[in-house]
Amino acid sequence: MNSTTPLTVGDHPHASFPEGVELDCGVTLAPVDIAYCTYGQLSANKDNAILICHAFTGDQYVAEAHPLTGKPGWWERMVGPGKPIDTNRFFVICSNVLGGCMGSTGPRSPRTDGQEAPGELWGTAFPPITIRDMVRAQHKLVHSLGIERLFAVVGGSMGGMQVLEWAVTYPQMMLAVMPIATAPFHSAQNIAFNEVGRQAIIADPDWRGGRYWEAGVVPARGLAVARMMAHITYLSEEALTRKFGRRMRRGPAGGQGPEGPVSTFGDIFEVESYLRYQGSSFVRRFDANSYLSITRAMDWFDIAADHDGELTSAFVGTAVRFCVVSFSSDWLFPTSAARTLARALNRAAANVSFVEIETDKGHDAFLLDEPDFDRTVRGFLCGVAEHAGLS
Numbered sequence: 493m494n495s496t497t498p499l500t501v502g503d504h505p506h507a508s509f510p511e512g513v514e515l516d517c518g519v520t521l522a523p524v525d526i527a528y529c530t531y532g533q534l535s536a537n538k539d540n541a542i543l544i545c546h547a548f549t550g551d552q553y554v555a556e557a558h559p560l561t562g563k564p565g566w567w568e569r570m571v572g573p574g575k576p577i578d579t580n581r582f583f584v585i586c587s588n589v590l591g592g593c594m595g596s597t598g599p600r601s602p603r604t605d606g607q608e609a610p611g612e613l614w615g616t617a618f619p620p621i622t623i624r625d626m627v628r629a630q631h632k633l634v635h636s637l638g639i640e641r642l643f644a645v646v647g648g649s650m651g652g653m654q655v656l657e658w659a660v661t662y663p664q665m666m667l668a669v670m671p672i673a674t675a676p677f678h679s680a681q682n683i684a685f686n687e688v689g690r691q692a693i694i695a696d697p698d699w700r701g702g703r704y705w706e707a708g709v710v711p712a713r714g715l716a717v718a719r720m721m722a723h724i725t726y727l728s729e730e731a732l733t734r735k736f737g738r739r740m741r742r743g744p745a746g747g748q749g750p751e752g753p754v755s756t757f758g759d760i761f762e763v764e765s766y767l768r769y770q771g772s773s774f775v776r777r778f779d780a781n782s783y784l785s786i787t788r789a790m791d792w793f794d795i796a797a798d799h800d801g802e803l804t805s806a807f808v809g810t811a812v813r814f815c816v817v818s819f820s821s822d823w824l825f826p827t828s829a830a831r832t833l834a835r836a837l838n839r840a841a842a843n844v845s846f847v848e849i850e851t852d853k854g855h856d857a858f859l860l861d862e863p864d865f866d867r868t869v870r871g872f873l874c875g876v877a878e879h880a881g882l883s
Contacts, residue, residue, distance in 0.1 A: 504552070504559075504588070504595030505529065507636045513590065513629050519619045523604065526633045527595025528552050528587035531571060532579030534639070540882060541639050542577060542873075543630065543666075544586040545647030545654035548786055549719075549778060551594040554586040555579075560777045566859065576870040581877070582643065589654075590629040591621045591785040599781030600705075615781055616702035623650075623793045627657045631665070641665055643882070644873060648672035648858040649825065650786070653793050656833075659814070660795055660806045668813040668876040670869065673822055673858050675829035676803055676836070677794035682824065685725055686787040689718030693780050702781055715780045716771030723770045728821040728854030736763040803832070807840035813879075814844040815872040817858070817865070824855040845872065 504527035512522025529552045534541060544554055544567070555571040557564060571577045571584055588596040599618040602611070634642060645658045645666050652674025659669045696714030698704055704711055724732075739762045799805035814837055818830035827848050834846040849864050851857045858865060876882075 506595050507633050509629075509632050509636075513625060513632065515619055515625045516622045517620050519605075521590075521597065521604075521619055524590070524597045524629060524632075525595065525601070526587050526590070526597070526629050527592075528585060528633060529554065529556065530586075530637075531555050531584040532582055534583040534637070538639050539641065539643060539880075540581065541583045541585060541634070541637075541642050543634065543642050543645045543658075544571070544577070544584060545630070545645065545651035545658075546586060546589065547647070547649035547651045548790065549722075549774065550651070551592060552586045552588045553594075554584070558777070561773070569861065570866070570869065576866045577646070577873065578870075581882075582873070585634065585637070587630055587633055589626045589786065591618070591626070591782055591789065593779035593782040594777075596629070598779070599785055600779045613705060615705070616784075618781065618785055621785060621789050623653045623657050623789055624661060626789065627654055627661055630654070630658075631662060634665075642667070643880075644668040644670065644876065646670040646672070646869075647674075649674055649855065650790055652825075653678075653790065656795055657793075659810065659812050663810045663812055666812060667880055668815070668872070670815045670817065670872060671833070672817040673819055673825050673855055675825045676796060676806075676833050678791050679829070682725075683791045685722065686791055689721055690784050690787060692717040692721070693783060699780070702784075704780065710775065711780050712772075712775045715775050715778065715783060716768070718783060719774040719778075720767040720771045723767060725824045726854060726856040728823065728852055730821060730852035731854050732763060734852070736761070736766065741765055803836040804839040807837055807842050810840065810842050812842070813876055814842055815868070816844060816846045817868060818846075818848050819853070819855065819857040819862075819865075820848055820850045821852050822855040822857065 506525045506527040508523060508525050510523045512520050512524045514520050550566050553565050554567045555565040573580045588594040590596055591598045593600050599614045601614055603614045642665055645655050647655045652671035655669045655671040656676060693711050693714040696711030698709040699711040700707060740760055741762055795806050796803040816830050816834045818827040834844055837844040847868050851862055853860050
């Protein structure tokens with residue numbers, strides 16, 4: 493499959509940092525661009541800013557039409573005037589993560605380590621990054637906007653990992669955090685799912701050692717399969733059954749379905765067609781090398797690792813207010829992981845609330861219409877604002 497023309501950093505609002513970012517791997521990545529969007533107005537006191545951290549395949553277009561797909565922002569139902577994250581009251585920032593492919597420095601950016609050929613991209617030579625590295629870059633962005641302290645940091649899934657890293661690395665930088673549908677470390681099961689996706693990409697004939705752009709192609713089949721497999725983990729069995737069940741698009745060869753007979757290898761069930769659509773649409777907006785880089789960052793994430801394996805130690809003395817949210821049918825980041833986090837916060841004497849939302853929508857419930865979740869977000873933010881005397 494031929495690649496579409498990617499947007500460059502100049503196509504996105506962005507901040508540039510010539511000094512770069514010091515990475516956990518020991519490399520200074522410089523220069524660094526961080527693409528971002530903002531919504532609402534920053535108050536005169538600069539005390540109403542909320543940073544939203546996006547999930548793995550998300551980006552900065554949280555509440556506006558996406559420039560590649562034309563689809564609404566990925567959290568448009570949550571962010572906006574009068575919505576749970578109310579832009580009449582809060583100034584909302586969302587940036588594309590370091591390593592991403594929507595304007596922030598990542599594998600698709602020009603290589604800058606002094607070893608590049610003219611016009612060469614980073615590709616697989618992009619240095620390994622961590623969730624903490626992503627947060628360091630966001631920290632630079634926030635300061636560049638003149639904000640000394642955030643009102644809150646909010647995010648789900650991988651965004652929730654960033655939220656937790658913010659609370660541990662920069663605990664004086666915010667009043668409150670809301671980690672949603674996430675965990676304090678990536679489980680062995682989740683690492684295994686990520687590895688299957690990476691191997692699907694690498695096995696694609698168009699992978700070409702990670703230098704696919706030189707031939708004007710992308711490893712589309714492998715990237716689509718990686719997306720299909722990952723998307724299954726975002727849903728619950730109940731949600732798949734309700735939406736598709738065993739409904740057929742076509743009948744077995746020699747038989748008859750709604751669209752007639754088909755061979756063994758065609759789309760037979762509706763769920764197959766849905767997954768193939770998810771895969772093909774993903775290829776048009778995401779970079780394969782970014783997929784590898786970001787999934788590795790998630791796999792390395794473990795808040796307790798720098799605290800002798802003691803999760804509680806990471807939060808001792810924190811003044812940050814926490815609201816930990818999980819969903820009952822989420823098996824990718826199950827409620828048990830959220831309870832582990834909440835208990836560690838309680839042992840650290842942190843100010844923590846824990847909410848499990850009953851739903852059959854699976855991990856992606858935080859992106860979908862879920863009134864109890866909406867009320868939780870609105871209630872927590874309003875409560876923190878009232879406590880802080882924010883008008």
